[in-house]
Amino acid sequence: MTDAEAKPAAASHVDVTHLVMPSDANMLGTAFGGMVMQWTDLAASMAAMRHARLPVVTASIDQLSFLAPIRIGQMAILSAQVNAVFGTSMEVGVEVVSEDPRTGERRKCCDAFLTFVGLGPDGRPTRVAPLALATDAERRRDREARARRAARLSLRDALRAP
Template sequence: MTGCSPTGAPHPPKTAGYSRVTMCHMMLPQDTNPAGIVHGGVVMKHIDDAAGVVALRHTRCSVVTASIDRLDFHNPAFIGNLLSLKASLNLVGTSSMEVGVRVETEDLKTGEIRHTASAYLTFVALDDTFRPRPVPPLILETDEERRRNRQAQARRRVRLAEKSRETSCRTDPQTCQAPPD
């Protein structure tokens, strides 16, 4: 893909602001159920799209969604609402990145804005053979970015521990047993 440096080549660090994005979508009848409430899957797709743009901007290479760590719905969105997705990079590893997305819904008639959903997604950068490739380091400039980075590191530790438990469970079922109540 154009813009990707060869695997192993050094990548200049980038700020979180470099890749940050806000995307907006008008919610239409095809986005909703018969009650006029936007389907969760529609919101999820827009979350994945916004997070993917952030990861692509940071790497300027092909990226794929590896996981959605957390997706919490707080308030519904309705036909005619404007869905705004604010996405930014929280953490960068060797080939993976955590992107946080905040979704807000604006009632365009009243101006009321509600927090609709929040999500954390992990993306992996890929080389031309679809193997993980190194990504540019992340420069944290603000206290807010440093806080988000600390929280993302904690989520990453939990994710890695869970993967380790799952692997252990597959190889030794005795390690999977739930503790007695």
């Protein structure tokens, strides 16, 4: 893969909006954590596929903290973008905010980092196009993603150990 084939990080950007319905919610009238996780995984996978132009699988999801609930009738807005490409894998960052449709007030609900692996026609991991970083924010996200990758692979090795 040459640098000429690198793709802009911004080209992977995906925005997804859900209106939180009663079927998405718990008995408190706020979105289930598992539902927000599903929306997060889906938004992130679309950013990964948009970059790689390959089928992808989720290899890992870093720790998730839910900072604020999203109530029935509010919108959950997810923004996902590839932060870094390693070899066959890439890290995608997702930010989830709530929006009250009546007032427009927005609150940050959660940040997540997910790793996806691109799969070739044989179903095996295959190299993903490099990422072209255009802004200071993109370069910072790439740097931070590389530090997180080291921690995540140590954890994977510990989990694999007999």
